Amino acid sequence: MPEINSEKIQKCRDIYEKNGLNKSAIKLFQDIIYEYYDTYKINFPWRQTEDPYHILVSEIMLQQTQVNRVIKKFQEFIGKFPSFHTLADSSLEEVLKAWQGLGYNRRAIYLKKCAEIVVDKYEGKLPKDRKSLKDLPGIGDATSASIMAFAYNKPVNLIETNIRTLYIYFFLYNDENISDSDIIEFVEKTLDRNNPRKWYNALMDYGRMIKKNFGNLSRKSKKYTKQKPFKGSDRQIRGIILSFLLKNGETNQKTLLTTLKIDNKRLFRILNDLKNDGFITAEANVYKIL
DNA sequence: TTCCGGTGTA
């Protein structure tokens, strides 16, 4: 475990408890985060670029997915699709193949759609304002804020799981059922407005470290939800169908039925969902990637 | 076997 400056952390908490989040508490907090970052920062591939396209690809991949799983996929992806134009012009099949292993395949569809919109509507340049970014498919609060910070170095309020964990650890440790609006106040007040890009990289590294060593404090957040088991779920079946179609090309329903050994009605429902989600086409009981 | 998360939709 990396060295943690417990003394400074305790002092920071003490000042906050006694006087609220005043200047000296904020200064101390920033010092702790930057001190850690100076020693332990990691140069992820997406930190070696400010290209908005690369940042977008990495942020979509990092939704719901740990950094270690993203690193290799990110490099392969931008190797295959080096620009908005190449991604927009590629087939969905190629893009989904490059996405295999990351999970939540809808993100690949959204990302390709983003590229098409950027090319058609924004002359190949990713918009620079939060609102336009949020209007793009697959980009919500966290991703739009991340792009503002990491691509454009703008001082927005950004909250995601590592940041949530970090602020709970420092200031809300004894609370339960914490809402994001409470955390955002800390995010806003402690933000290093002169260096948002560096600041959020540092925050996230620190948050990851807290998670690793002190458990997932996001469980204290209202956002936290437990999920259903993956084994035997529709999610699992969808993944299997998709990788089967990517490997074997167009396939009829009977082949899928014998491969998957599931109820005919259930298979039909799942295939219909995949069709509605824009993954596949269905004609005369033959299915293939769109 | 259990765990984890950001976005879109109903």
Added chain:
DNA sequence: TACACCGGAA
């Protein structure tokens, strides 16, 4: 507001 969505690691 609740729920669906992936797959690899612990």
